[in-house]
Amino acid sequence: MASILSEDRFHNEEAAYTWVEERLWPNGPVCFHCKGGERVGKMAGKTTRIGLYKCYACRKPFTVKMGTVFEASHVAMRMWLQAICAAARRGSAPANFSGPSVSASRPLGSWRTASVRR
Numbered sequence: 001m002a003s004i005l006s007e008d009r010f011h012n013e014e015a016a017y018t019w020v021e022e023r024l025w026p027n028g029p030v031c032f033h034c035k036g037g038e039r040v041g042k043m044a045g046k047t048t049r050i051g052l053y054k055c056y057a058c059r060k061p062f063t064v065k066m067g068t069v070f071e072a073s074h075v076a077m078r079m080w081l082q083a084i085c086a087a088a089r090r091g092s093a094p095a096n097f098s099g100p101s102v103s104a105s106r107p108l109g110s111w112r113t114a115s116v117r118r
């Protein structure tokens with residue numbers, strides 16, 4: 001039986017970031033520092049952290065994790081998604097988490113680390 005947990009985003013860290021980015025940044029990456037989104041470039045390279053962007057307006061780097069519950073944690077993003085998915089199935093996560101309405105207006109930062117148990 002195919003499980004939702006077999007999906008890429010739960011095992012591939014880069015896919016996990018992409019999944020979260022698509023939900024928090026429906027209109028493209030937004031700089032955490034200056035909220036600009038027009039002059040943003042994705043950092044690439046073997047030594048670059050996954051999901052790292054650079055804002056050329058304020059010259060600061062940022063990731064989708066900044067300002068969210070993910071940032072304070074050293075748990076891999078894919079592990080978070082597994083936990084959130086499990087919580088959603090138990091009905092303890094916001095029903096609209098996986099829906100298109102999740103955006104910057106409802107930041108993941110409102111999530112409390114303690115509410116996600118493994």
Ligand SMILES: [Zn+2]
Pocket residue numbers: 031032033034035036055056057058059060
């Ligand atoms: Zn900026």
